[in-house]
Amino acid sequence: MSSSFSESIGDRRTGSRYRSSDVNVGRAERILSGVAGLAMVGYSLNRGRMRGLLVPAGTGLIARAISGRCAVNRALGRNTARRNDDGAVSAVASINRGQGIKVEESIVIDRTPDELYAYWRNLENLPRFMDHLESVTALGDRRSHWVARGPAGTRIEWDAEIHNEIENELLAWRSLPGSEVGNAGSVHFLPIAEGRSTEVRVVLSYEPPAGRLGAAIARLFGEEPSKQVSEDLQRFKEVMESESTESAIARQPATGL
Numbered sequence: 001m002s003s004s005f006s007e008s009i010g011d012r013r014t015g016s017r018y019r020s021s022d023v024n025v026g027r028a029e030r031i032l033s034g035v036a037g038l039a040m041v042g043y044s045l046n047r048g049r050m051r052g053l054l055v056p057a058g059t060g061l062i063a064r065a066i067s068g069r070c071a072v073n074r075a076l077g078r079n080t081a082r083r084n085d086d087g088a089v090s091a092v093a094s095i096n097r098g099q100g101i102k103v104e105e106s107i108v109i110d111r112t113p114d115e116l117y118a119y120w121r122n123l124e125n126l127p128r129f130m131d132h133l134e135s136v137t138a139l140g141d142r143r144s145h146w147v148a149r150g151p152a153g154t155r156i157e158w159d160a161e162i163h164n165e166i167e168n169e170l171l172a173w174r175s176l177p178g179s180e181v182g183n184a185g186s187v188h189f190l191p192i193a194e195g196r197s198t199e200v201r202v203v204l205s206y207e208p209p210a211g212r213l214g215a216a217i218a219r220l221f222g223e224e225p226s227k228q229v230s231e232d233l234q235r236f237k238e239v240m241e242s243e244s245t246e247s248a249i250a251r252q253p254a255t256g257l
Contacts, residue, residue: 023068026180030065032154037061103225106201107233111240113189113198114168119240120187121171129235132228143176156181182207200236202229 025033040058064070109116119125123144127133134147134155142162149155158179164172164186174184183206190199204225 025064025068025070030068033061034065035154037063037065101206101225103204103206103229104201105226105229105233106199107230107237108192108197108199109237109240110197112195113191116198116200116240117168117171117189129239130232131235144173158183200233202233204229 037058037060040061041055044053044055044058123136124138126136132149134149135145136147137145139145139159143159144161145157145159147155147157158181159176160173160179160183161176162171162173164170168189170186170188172184172186175182183204185202185204185206188199188201188203190201191197192199206225
């Protein structure tokens with residue numbers, strides 16, 4: 001955190017100039033870093049608490065947002081400002097191994113796997129029970145555009161594709177190269193109680209803006225990923241088990257998904 005700030009001071013002191021190729025922090029991360037940095041400094045100064053920790057950390061995040069450069073990213077070989085470059089994002093997975101945050105949650109729903117699968121397969125239904133999603137729009141060719149509300153009032157967008165699908169059993173998706181937030185996910189539908197009910201298991205892997213630091217900041221502001229997914233699944237259960245949902249279950253997947 002503060003290393004980024006120290007690094008920028010050092011470069012100015014020696015009179016060297018940054019090159020655009022030195023930038024290794026993407027736009028979404030820079031926005032979140034700036035917002036979080038200002039919030040941390042403001043909180044510390046207003047409350048008079050943890051100044052020795054929050055002020056340097058917040059200052060480092062602000063410097064990170066302004067410069068677009070991060071010593072930690074450079075040390076890890078991580079560059080979220082180059083999502084469109086060849087090789088920046090794997091063609092197989094959206095998250096480089098060891099860099100993302102993984103969340104896994106499950107719930108039992110008193111509906112059959114095919115009913116739940118049909119509803120979820122229409123990705124435009126997801127914002128109805130995923131609290132942080134504003135919208136999912138079908139783009140065709142199994143691709144879609146996602147808009148989500150991020151921590152501290154930020155707004156994040158990305159494109160995704162369905163890359164694995166087994167009807168009534170599995171859906172797997174991943175973000176496309178160029179996305180602000182690298183992420184991948186899958187939902188599994190396991191029949192239980194002789195097929196009358198279903199265990200729904202969701203596995204998400206994502207690279208939050210500002211990396212693991214961003215995840216820590218999100219928790220500071222009450223945005224705990226595992227809790228979010230658990231609450232989303234609970235809402236999914238409530239939606240699917242409600243009588244008013246019976247007609248919605250029969251809906252076909254949106255054209256082009």
